[in-house]
Amino acid sequence: VFTDGQTVGACLDRNGLRPSRYKLTDDGIFSLGSEVGTIEFDDAHIVEKGRLAPGEMIAIDTTRGILLRDDQIKAELAQRKPYVDWVKKNLLKLDAQVKEPLREPSEPLDILSLTQKQLTFGYTTEELDMILKPMVSTSSEAVGSMGDDTPLAVLSLQPRLLYTYFKQLFAQVTNPPIDPIREKLVMSVHVNLGWRRNLLAETPEHARLIQSESPVLFESELTALRNLDDQGFPAVTINATWPAAEAEAGLEGAISRICAEAETAVRDGARLVILSDRAADIGNVPVPMLLATGAVHHHLIRAGLRMKASIICETGEARDTHQLACLVGYGASAVCPYLGFETVREIVEQIKVSAKQGITKAGTDPVKLAKAEQALKEADELTYEKALKAYRGALEGGLLKIMSKMGISVLSSYHGAQIFEAIGLGETVIDKCFIRTPSQVSGIGFEEIARESLTRHQQAYTPVPQEEGKPAKDQSLVDLGFYRFRRAGERHAVTPPVIQSFHSFVKSGNPDEYKKYVASVREIQPISFKDMLEFIPKPTGPVPIEEVESVEDIRQRFTSAGMSLGALSREAHEALAIAMNRIGGKSNSGEGGEDPERFK
Known part of the structure; x- marks a missing residue:
């Protein structure tokens, strides 16, 4: 609902x-609300009632005393200026500026150099197999179980990427605000690059932007962006690395320089600011791209320059959807994950080699041989171009999923x-x-972040000891x-020793087995902050039992979650209500109310 003092719409x-229903009476009263019956009217005086469809508008012009419909409003707005001409003359489509087709590099893949870069940016074999390979093969994220029993990044003993210190917020409702699969039609990952001018003015220059269909840029697209100076989009590339010789102290200075x-x-006059960590090598450590992006984003805001240029990340660090979402969420308009693309090429080669080996392993078994031949056929059809597009499609799909959790469609x-x-x-x-950004628990600073980056850098470029x-x-x-x-990796809350000792105690009931279980749990702690807390007994001894609340009093504070009947089955919904009634707690009906029968 909006108004400028003269028009309300x-x-x-x-x-x-959300619904939007309205009623109009014969004496000129117009009522609009999200539900039917927000204001009670005698139906005899209703001359019109209806609801707004998705994207529709309705307004009342109080100066003219007229009700404006959707078509009339949009027609009046569209005729104010020659917007179509402005867009045709000024908006550049990025795909039209790309001069080189998407194709595999002609030079052979340098595995040693690739591995060193992957180690520098924290890649693991587990990530290649479980995260990136499914993205290449299926053009979607891998499906996994919910939950994470590894330590919080700040409690981990492994060098963790900065992205793992950030948790995504979401709209906490029983149903997703948007279904990114079934409602994909109303969602978009298109991005506009360039100078975003004054929102309160309208000029042809407002349309002078570059439009990309995706925030994930292929290297040929980034090259095209770097060569648009003559069309009014000067680009500047800023080195996002620091000398390894400067150790931990060099990171904060590099951020200030960037x-x-x-x-x-x-x-x-630059309109495209490209933050690049391509210069990372044996003597230069990459600045965590999220750190550089957030710092530049807020620095330009403080300088009053943020809307005059777009930030683009050319990085070897970001390769999955959470990392991409972090960069976009902290100011990056587009990301070119060049090392992710190189890794895709490696994965394609591995798939082809594995498929050929599968034929040999299948032997003469007709069932195994048929499966191996099908796998080989699919591997032969998987080109580098198809793999890159599948990988980008998976990143875009993951980003849509993340956006949908907050009800964001564009x-x-x-x-x-x-x-x-x-x-x-x-x-x-x-x-x-x-x-x-909310940070309820403080922790590491620039020095610790730099130390983790240096640890990965050393792992990449320190020679392997020769036996x-x-x-x-x-x-x-x-x-x-x-x-x-x-066994030699990250700690987990659920480990084989924990499971084994717990099963032994459950089967035997032996107190010694329970002590072993407790010891195995404590051996891997801390996983979360609660593991760092200890109960401190009162010097005066335990609280007298007479002062402890009764079970009946405590249960009165119990409540069931506010889930509507549509989110649960009737049986489950009623079971919760019955349980709360029996213990003296409170049941929450959610939207739609509760059957009076449940009050008995």
């Missing part, structure tokens, strides 16, 4: 997520929205790079067990 969102260079570039509404909570980041980092009498080995990726338990 209402517009339903493009998805029609911010200063970005400000200078925008003041000099990427521009998610861009820079910072819909995250940080856990374990210190105030200095939050204030400089992620201002106004006596054996040939030298090159670096290789490891499995750190972030998704599944590995």
Whole structure:
């Protein structure tokens, strides 16, 4: 609902997520609300009633005393200026600017160099097999169980990427606000790049933007963006690395340098600021791209320059949907995950080799041979171009899923929205790079973030110790067990020793077995902050039993969640209500009310 003091109107969102019903009486009263019956009228005086369809508007012009319908409103607005001509003359389509087709590089894949880069940015064999390979094969994210029993990033003993310190917020309702699969038609990941001019003015220059169909840029698209100076879109690439020789102290200085260079570039007329960590090598450590993006985003806001340029990330670090969402959420308009694309090429080669080996392993077994031949056929059909498009499609689909959890249908509404909570980041980092992001628990600063980056960098470029009498080995990726338990990897709350000791206690009831179970649980702690708390007995001894609340009094504070009948079966809904009635608690009907029979 909106007004400028003369016209009052209402517009339903493009998805029609909430209803908007109205009534008009014969004496000129107009009522509009989200539900029927918000105001009671005698139906004898109703001359019109209806509801707004998705994207429709209705308004009352009080100066003219008329009711404006959707078609009339949009026709009047469309005729104010030659908007179509402005768009045709000024808007550039990125795909029309790309001069090189998408094709596999002609030079052979350098596995050693690729592995060193992957180690630098924290890739693992587990991630390639369980996260990236399904994205290439199915063009969608891998399906996994909910929950994460690994430690919070700030409590982990492994070097974790900065993205793992951020948790996505979501609209906490029983049904997703938007279904990104069935309602994909009303969702969009299109992005506009360039100078976003004054929203309160209308000029042809407002349409002078570059439109990309995706926030995930292929390298040929990024190259095209770098060559649009003559069309009014100067681009500047800023090195997002720091010298390894400067150790932990070099990171914060690099952030300040990147911010200063970005400000200078925008003041000099740059419309595209490209943050790039391609210069990472044996002597240079990549700045965590999320740190650089957030810092530049907020620095340009403070300098009053943010809307004059778009931030683009050319990074080897981001490769999954959460990482992409973090970068977009903290100000990046587009991301070119160049190392992700190189890794896709490696995965394609692995799929083809594995398919050929499958033929040999199948032997003469007709069933196994048929499956192996089908796998080989699919591998032969999987080209580098198809794999890249599948990978980008998976990233886009994951981003739509994340947006839908907050009821956001277009990427521009998610861009820079910072819909995250940080856990374990210190105030200095939050204030400089992620201002106004909630961080209930403080923690690491620039020095600790730099140390984790340096640890990964050293793993990539430190020679592998050579065993006596054996040939030298090159670096290789490891499995750190972030998704599944590995004895030498990340700690998990649920491990084989924990399960084994628990089963032994349940079967035997032996107190000694329970002590073993407790010891195995405590051995892997802390996993979460509660594991760091201890009960401290009162010096005066235990609380007298007379002062302890009775079970009946405590149960009166119990409540069941507010889930409507439509979210549960009738049997489940009534079972909750009956249970709360029996113990003296409170049941929540959710929307729609409760049958009076349940009050008995």
